[in-house]
Amino acid sequence: MLRPEDQFHVGIVAEDFEATLRQVSSLFGFEWSEAMGGSVEVELPTGATVIDFSCVYSKSSPRLEIVRRVPGTFWEPTPGSGIHHFGYWSDDVAADTAELESHGYVIEAIRKGPDGTPFFAFLRSTTGFRVELVTRSAQPSLERSWAHQAEPATGHMPVSSEE
Template identity: 60%
Template structure:
């Protein structure tokens, strides 16, 4: 993995609409349409399906604003702030294994069937990293450029 593969900062929020408005009013951010739905995941406790929804900014640097999912890792950071840092990955399993060798712990992952693989890993410092398979990039770039629809 390389620093230049970092492509977004994710924020999990209590008040989705108010957060979008705050970043628009304060910093001029423009937003894509909200996307999401049922996402099958593997968590440390086992398999689960969570309803996850978010909106990405059309504006750079790219932000991902995510609706809170109570009782999961998709909870707001205490006091606000960045929830995770997202990186493109050419091989999510291999990159996750390398991060695990460096002391990162997998908190959630999705395998490829039904969607691009991704993984969330927490580092020794507490940093949460999202690895997103680069196969998702063309669809996300189309979504970002048009500001709506599905990714």
């Protein structure tokens, strides 16, 4: 099962991406790593689709992920709190997904890696609490990206630990 020490970020979906970055930086002192994103194939409950995804992680902890809004998907700003999800490292995304499903969580999206196993998965509880499971094999790649200085919104979404 998931452990507190595997929780590595809090995700916020922003209506105005650039304004959110500026505000969180100026008010709370966060600095940002290089932006990631691009066309990402995901499996939604309605079927496979490609979305234009863009996000940036804070360089320091507690780690924040600011996600650019994706209209017509669950990647929309959350009314009220603004918190969209809690991200966890997972040694086995498929098994952890199945475990959460057995406790009533519903899959909202899965991205498969080059080997066909889940790279990340988003699940929502019946109470609205959303979790993102990210394969631990992505940890070295993401940690390298967090160490780099922010660039203009360029870059790409890592799809495997080889990137």
